[in-house]
Structure formats: structure tokens, C-alpha cells
Amino acid sequence: MPKRYRDIAGDGGSNVxxxxxxxxxxxxxxxxxxxxxxxxxSGKGGVGKSTITTNLAMFFAMQGWRVGVVDADxxxxxxxxxxxxxxxxxQLDTNGVLPAIxxxxxxxxxxxxxxxxxxxxxxxNGPNAExxxxxxxxxxxxxxxxxxxxxxxxxxxxxxxLPPGAERVSTIRDLLPDLHGTVVVTIPSAVSHLVVLKxxxxxxxxxxxxxxxxxxxxxxxxxxxxxxxxxLFGPTSPEEMPLGVPLLGRxxxxxxxxxxxxxxxxxxxEYGTSPAGxxxxxxxERVRTCLExxxxxxxxxxxx
Amino acid sequence: MKFVCTECDEPxxxxxNGGLDDDGSxxxxxxxxxxxxxxxxxxxxxxxxxxxxxxxxxxGATVPSQPMEMLQSHLAxxxxxxxxxxxxxxxxxxxxxxxxxxxxxxxxxxxxxxxxEQRLERAPSFVRAMVRRGIEEFAREQGYAEITPxxxxxxxxxxxx
Numbered sequence: 001m002p003k004r005y006r007d008i009a010g011d012g013g014s015n016v017x018x019x020x021x022x023x024x025x026x027x028x029x030x031x032x033x034x035x036x037x038x039x040x041x042s043g044k045g046g047v048g049k050s051t052i053t054t055n056l057a058m059f060f061a062m063q064g065w066r067v068g069v070v071d072a073d074x075x076x077x078x079x080x081x082x083x084x085x086x087x088x089x090x091q092l093d094t095n096g097v098l099p100a101i102x103x104x105x106x107x108x109x110x111x112x113x114x115x116x117x118x119x120x121x122x123x124x125n126g127p128n129a130e131x132x133x134x135x136x137x138x139x140x141x142x143x144x145x146x147x148x149x150x151x152x153x154x155x156x157x158x159x160x161x162l163p164p165g166a167e168r169v170s171t172i173r174d175l176l177p178d179l180h181g182t183v184v185v186t187i188p189s190a191v192s193h194l195v196v197l198k199x200x201x202x203x204x205x206x207x208x209x210x211x212x213x214x215x216x217x218x219x220x221x222x223x224x225x226x227x228x229x230x231x232l233f234g235p236t237s238p239e240e241m242p243l244g245v246p247l248l249g250r251x252x253x254x255x256x257x258x259x260x261x262x263x264x265x266x267x268x269x270e271y272g273t274s275p276a277g278x279x280x281x282x283x284x285e286r287v288r289t290c291l292e293x294x295x296x297x298x299x300x301x302x303x304x
Numbered sequence: 305m306k307f308v309c310t311e312c313d314e315p316x317x318x319x320x321n322g323g324l325d326d327d328g329s330x331x332x333x334x335x336x337x338x339x340x341x342x343x344x345x346x347x348x349x350x351x352x353x354x355x356x357x358x359x360x361x362x363x364g365a366t367v368p369s370q371p372m373e374m375l376q377s378h379l380a381x382x383x384x385x386x387x388x389x390x391x392x393x394x395x396x397x398x399x400x401x402x403x404x405x406x407x408x409x410x411x412x413x414x415x416x417x418x419x420x421e422q423r424l425e426r427a428p429s430f431v432r433a434m435v436r437r438g439i440e441e442f443a444r445e446q447g448y449a450e451i452t453p454x455x456x457x458x459x460x461x462x463x464x465x
Contacts, residue, residue, distance in 0.1 A: 003315075115381065116382065116384065125380045
């Protein structure tokens with residue numbers, strides 16, 4: 001009877017399993033200093049995930065929390081611009097890379113800090129053909145290094161700004177099995193809800209990741225002349241649990257949100273009293289309440 | 305992936321890394337500890353890249369991995385500040401050391417003929433720097449001031465390629 005794979009201990013010398021275990025141990029050690037981890041996600045692109053992440057980070061920093069942010073959008077990083085740290089010179093020692101420091105001391109790691117120029121895309125050394133075979137794995141391990149090889153120090157919260165699509169949630173769940181929660185961002189359109197609903201199902205029902213709730217972005221705009229509030233996409237649902245999860249906030253559209261991101265000055269710092277600023281503060285309060293409730297509950301995400 | 309010597313019914317052990325070829329393929333030899341019969345695994349460029357993308361080293365890691373090792377080894381177009389600040393000595397594993405070599409810059413004391421540059425462009429991007437360096441080293445040894453397709457042929461012959 002020839003031997004089977006499981007009959008042989010080890011792999012002949014490469015010890016791939018041991019190398020992977022070392023990677024995981026390194027990640028666990030680094031994350032031991034982080035009290036809470038929170039992913040901001042959406043199945044849909046262009047709904048304002050990075051804007052919500054940036055302002056949520058600022059909200060927590062304003063509460064005196066020590067905040068770190070990982071720009072998990074490896075191919076379309078934007079947070080270095082939104083935090084005003086583009087061009088930051090990365091520094092490395094044997095303990096890892098020092099993150100960039102943004103407003104209010106918020107720490108940031110983004111692929112953007114590694115790229116040469118504005119026009120530079122993320123290109124990996126490798127065969128030009130059939131890149132689909134390995135590109136996703138490369139991105140996952142880049143994210144792992146962003147978590148494990150950055151000198152985050154002690155943090156009260158680490159936010160992860162995920163790229164559009166649902167697949168990165170699986171990666172995050174693998175890397176951070178103790179993920180404290182996800183915030184789902186959408187806009188009040190039927191198309192966006194349809195796509196985002198799938199992400200919620202994946203995160204909550206299949207990956208058993210705690211979904212704290214939903215943020216509806218760009219729900220309305222304030223007329224600069226008459227100051228009346230008008231819906232931007234149509235009437236919003238009166239439900240308390242749109243898409244089956246708690247509503248964390250409805251953020252009205254304000255052109256200054258985009259302008260603040262472009263300038264690298266988070267909106268909530270400058271326009272905290274505006275309608276959108278107040279909505280962002282309310283959203284932050286609700287997320288904080290959810291996190292504090294979840295943090296005290298040892299059974300955060302029971303499998304069905 | 306594991307190998308068994310069917311004659312001895314013994315698991316084979318990693319013996320040596322045959323290194324990375326200019327098309328991105330590589331080889332690794334495993335040997336039976338009892339009868340010393342060997343088998344060489346030939347890995348195509350995509351399979352090689354799959355292993356690289358896992359952040360592990362074939363033949364085992366002889367030193368702990370460096371922070372951001374995978375990113376700095378594999379990102380094709382990092383900013384200058386990254387290459388200056390983050391580059392760390394490569395691990396002693398021949399595989400990763402060869403990969404690290406692809407990032408080493410070449411000296412500007414040699415002129416490359418346009419035809420030679422075009423020919424170099426045909427090599428996969430991730431081995432181009434390594435090939436360039438090998439050819440330049442050969443050219444310096446031979447006292448050539450310019451690298452032409454003929455010099456490249458000579459270098460290839462010397463390297464057994």
C-alpha cells in the first residue's frame with residue numbers, strides 16, 4: 001500500500017506549514033496590542049467607504065482613542081491623500097515599518113506610500129501571463145504584512161477600509177478571526193442595496209462576522225440657497241433595519257466632503273457643525289456604542 | 305507537496321535548490337535519505353510565482369523573514385524612498401536571494417546597444433534586472449564597453465543558458 005499524503009510528517013525540508021505558522025504568530029503578536037478591529041466595507045464601489053472610514057477614524061481620535069487605519073484597497077489606495085500623508089517617507093527597523101501619522105495622530109498604512117508616482121499602478125514582479133493565478137494571493141499577503149509588519153503599538157481601534165466587492169471580507173476574516181465588526185456603506189439606490197445586501201449576507205451569515213450596521217451615504221443634499229433638505233436619490237426607507245441590519249447613520253451629501261478628502265483635511269475636523277458633520281458624529285456615536293456592547297460580549301458572532 | 309521513494313518507502317528530503325531561470329521557472333531536487341535516489345521538480349513560471357506569492361521559501365527559511373519582505377521583494381515599481389529605506393539584506397535562501405537580486409540596480413559604466421536593450425525587454429520583467437546584472441558582470445570581466453546582442457550570446461553561453 002503506497003503511502004498517502006497524511007502518512008508523511010513534514011514536507012521534506014521546506015516546512016511550508018511552519019513558515020505559514022510563523023506568519024500567523026507574527027500577526028497575532030502584533031494584533032495583541034489592538035483592542036478593537038473594525039472593517040468598513042461595501043459590495044458597491046463609489047459609495048464613500050473611504051470618506052466614512054476617514055471621518056470615523058477622526059471621530060474616534062477626537063474621543064481620545066488611539067487609532068490606526070489600514071487602507072486595504074491595495075489596487076486603488078486613496079487614504080494617504082485623504083489623511084494628507086502622501087509622500088511620507090517610510091522608515092523600517094527590525095520591528096517593522098513605522099506608519100504614517102495623520103491628523104490627530106491617527107496612524108495609517110497604505111499601498112499608496114509604496115508607489116513611485118501618482119500614475120504608478122500596483123504591478124508585481126511575476127510572469128506576464130495568467131496573473132489571475134497568483135495576484136489575489138499576493139494582495140492577501142500584502143494585507144497581512146500591513147497588519148503584522150507595521151509598528152502599530154497599542155491601539156484602541158484599528159480600522160480597515162476595504163475595497164469594493166465582497167471577497168476581501170473573507171481575507172480579513174482569515175487574517176483577523178477576532179474581527180470585532182463591520183460597518184457596511186451604501187447609497188440609497190435600489191442597485192446599491194441589491195449589491196450591498198449580498199455583502200451583508202456573506203459577512204454575517206457565511207463568515208459569521210458581526211455586522212454592526214449600515215451607513216447610508218449621500219442620502220440628501222442641503223440647498224445652499226434655501227437650506228432645504230432634498231433627497232438625492234429618492235426617498236429613503238423609513239425602516240429602522242434597512243437590509244436587515246441596524247441603521248448607523250444617514251449622511252447628507254456635501255461637496256465639501258469630497259473637497260476635504262482631496263485636500264487631506266478630514267471633513268469632520270472642519271465642518272463638524274454642518275448637517276453632514278453632525279450626521280457623521282451621530283454615526284460615530286452609534287458605532288462606538290455597538291463596539292462597546294460587542295466588546296463586552298464574549299460571544300460576538302455565534303455560528304448558526 | 306511531498307515525495308516518497310517508492311523503492312524504500314521513505315519520504316524524500318529537500319536536497320538543493322536549482323535556482324531561478326530567466327523565464328521564471330525553477331527547479332528543486334529532493335533525495336531519498338536511504339538509497340539517495342533523487343528527483344528534480346521542475347516548476348513552471350506560474351507555479352513558481354504561486355509559491356512566491358505565499359511568502360514562503362522553498363527549501364525552508366534559514367533566517368526569520370524581514371518585515372514587509374514579500375512586498376519589498378515583489379513590488380515591481382516601488383518609490384525611491386521605499387527602495388532606499390526598506391531594502392534589507394536578502395535571506396540566505398537561494399530562491400529569495402535571487403529574487404532580491406532583481407531589485408539591485410546596475411552601474412552606469414556600460415553602454416547598452418539599442419538592439420541589446422530590445423532583446424533584454426523580451427525577458428520577463430521580474431528577472432530582467434537579474435539578467436542585466438549578470439550580463440554586465442560578464443561584460444566587465446571581458447573588458448567590453450558596450451553590450452551588444454553578440455555579448456549577450458557570449459554571456460548566455462558562459463552561464464550555460
